[in-house]
Amino acid sequence: MTVFDLAIVGSGPTGSAAALGALRTDPSLRVALLDRADFPRDKSCGDGIAPHVIDLLARVGVTGVVDDHTPVPRLRLQRDGARVERTMARPTWVIPRAVFDLRLRSAAQAAGAMLLRHRVRDLRAAQLVTVDGEVAARTLIGADGVGSVVRRALGREQGPLAVAIRGYTPTPTERAGAQTIVFDTARQPAYAWSFDRGDGLSNVGYGQLLGARAEHPNRAVLLERLEALLPGASEGGPGSWRGQLLPLSSGRWPRQEGRVLLAGDAAGLVNPMTGEGIYYAVATGLAAGRAAAQAVRAGAPGTAGVRYRRLTRRLLSSHLRHIAAAARLSRFDPVLGAGLRASARHQRVFDDLVELGLARGHLTPTMIRSLGRELLLPSRPADPLRT
Numbered sequence: 001m002t003v004f005d006l007a008i009v010g011s012g013p014t015g016s017a018a019a020l021g022a023l024r025t026d027p028s029l030r031v032a033l034l035d036r037a038d039f040p041r042d043k044s045c046g047d048g049i050a051p052h053v054i055d056l057l058a059r060v061g062v063t064g065v066v067d068d069h070t071p072v073p074r075l076r077l078q079r080d081g082a083r084v085e086r087t088m089a090r091p092t093w094v095i096p097r098a099v100f101d102l103r104l105r106s107a108a109q110a111a112g113a114m115l116l117r118h119r120v121r122d123l124r125a126a127q128l129v130t131v132d133g134e135v136a137a138r139t140l141i142g143a144d145g146v147g148s149v150v151r152r153a154l155g156r157e158q159g160p161l162a163v164a165i166r167g168y169t170p171t172p173t174e175r176a177g178a179q180t181i182v183f184d185t186a187r188q189p190a191y192a193w194s195f196d197r198g199d200g201l202s203n204v205g206y207g208q209l210l211g212a213r214a215e216h217p218n219r220a221v222l223l224e225r226l227e228a229l230l231p232g233a234s235e236g237g238p239g240s241w242r243g244q245l246l247p248l249s250s251g252r253w254p255r256q257e258g259r260v261l262l263a264g265d266a267a268g269l270v271n272p273m274t275g276e277g278i279y280y281a282v283a284t285g286l287a288a289g290r291a292a293a294q295a296v297r298a299g300a301p302g303t304a305g306v307r308y309r310r311l312t313r314r315l316l317s318s319h320l321r322h323i324a325a326a327a328r329l330s331r332f333d334p335v336l337g338a339g340l341r342a343s344a345r346h347q348r349v350f351d352d353l354v355e356l357g358l359a360r361g362h363l364t365p366t367m368i369r370s371l372g373r374e375l376l377l378p379s380r381p382a383d384p385l386r387t
């Protein structure tokens, strides 16, 4: 059995980033990147890529990932008849995951990772970590998404979940050049989206939080709500509909220890306010890869967890608490309405909101003050949001 320095389960954005982080730290490392799927593979997603993701990739030498795609400059938020639309501080991209994930995986392979097609079923961790009795490694990173086998092998519980469905449909003129989000006041917290890809098609979908006791919506219900909020959107291309669960962050960063680490969706890192997870996937993937490489290089693979905690503390600790608080607050209709009004009045509040929803932002004093004002002074002059 070949012994790798690092085995990574899953080669989505998290897994590829982990390989890149590790090999950037030590190019001589033996890294195996395992996935059950053949690539390119589709993945249910809104395909929204924040500019911060491109920054992180550039830092490990991966450039040009979005060059042949059209940047999306505007974000539109709607609720009942009200809406705010502004240009974002930096544009985002909408890139089908079949394309984006393959590019990252190819970059990981070019950096030296060995790609293995393998569905992982079983994991044993001792002096080495053994995968299905076939692959052995000094360290291992679980980057295997929402249903993570590695998470279950570590005995970690699944956190809160949302469910969403996505499809591709022609972009109507009024939704071109923008990412549109329409909040569903009938089933809060839930929203429909339409993200213009810039090639005549949009990624459209609908997602909602799953309550512990509430009945889970089926595909017909999700598509019916999508159509109610974005008329015409559910007439997407046949075969493009794909649903999936999203593992939402509960606000806490689960303790990472030993030589087996979790990152991205496997670690339950999806923004509970927006459903964005690719930024965390790449950020924690890179950090986990670096931590594993440092630990192996130091001859102490068992210290990977401590190193990973250190590398992610600044990134995650307070940010996760802030998005958890923001997600709880935005479940109250008056707060959501006040947030949209404040964003319509002040570009700064809008920018802070985008930062909180897409990357590593915080609830800023400007946001809190403006929210408070909108909540406490309902007699303010004409609502700037009414369409």
Ligand SMILES: Cc1cc2nc3c(=O)[nH]c(=O)nc-3n(C[C@H](O)[C@H](O)[C@H](O)COP(=O)(O)OP(=O)(O)OC[C@H]3O[C@@H](n4cnc5c(N)ncnc54)[C@H](O)[C@@H]3O)c2cc1C
Residues within 6 Å of the ligand: 009, 010, 011, 012, 013, 014, 015, 034, 035, 036, 037, 043, 044, 045, 046, 047, 048, 049, 050, 118, 119, 120, 121, 143, 144, 145, 146, 147, 148, 149, 164, 165, 166, 205, 207, 243, 244, 245, 246, 263, 264, 265, 266, 269, 270, 275, 276, 277, 278, 279, 281
């Ligand atoms: C409908 C929907 C819309 C979303 N929209 C957005 C968005 O617009 N922007 C955004 O930032 N985020 C979005 N997200 C979240 C985003 O998709 C995830 O956060 C992101 O894919 C996480 O990347 P990952 O690499 O951790 O997991 P994944 O992308 O799920 O990759 C996991 C990989 O592991 C492999 N794997 C799984 N199990 C095994 C196994 N046992 N053995 C071997 N391989 C295995 C899989 O084949 C897969 O390739 C959305 C999610 C959903 C469901």
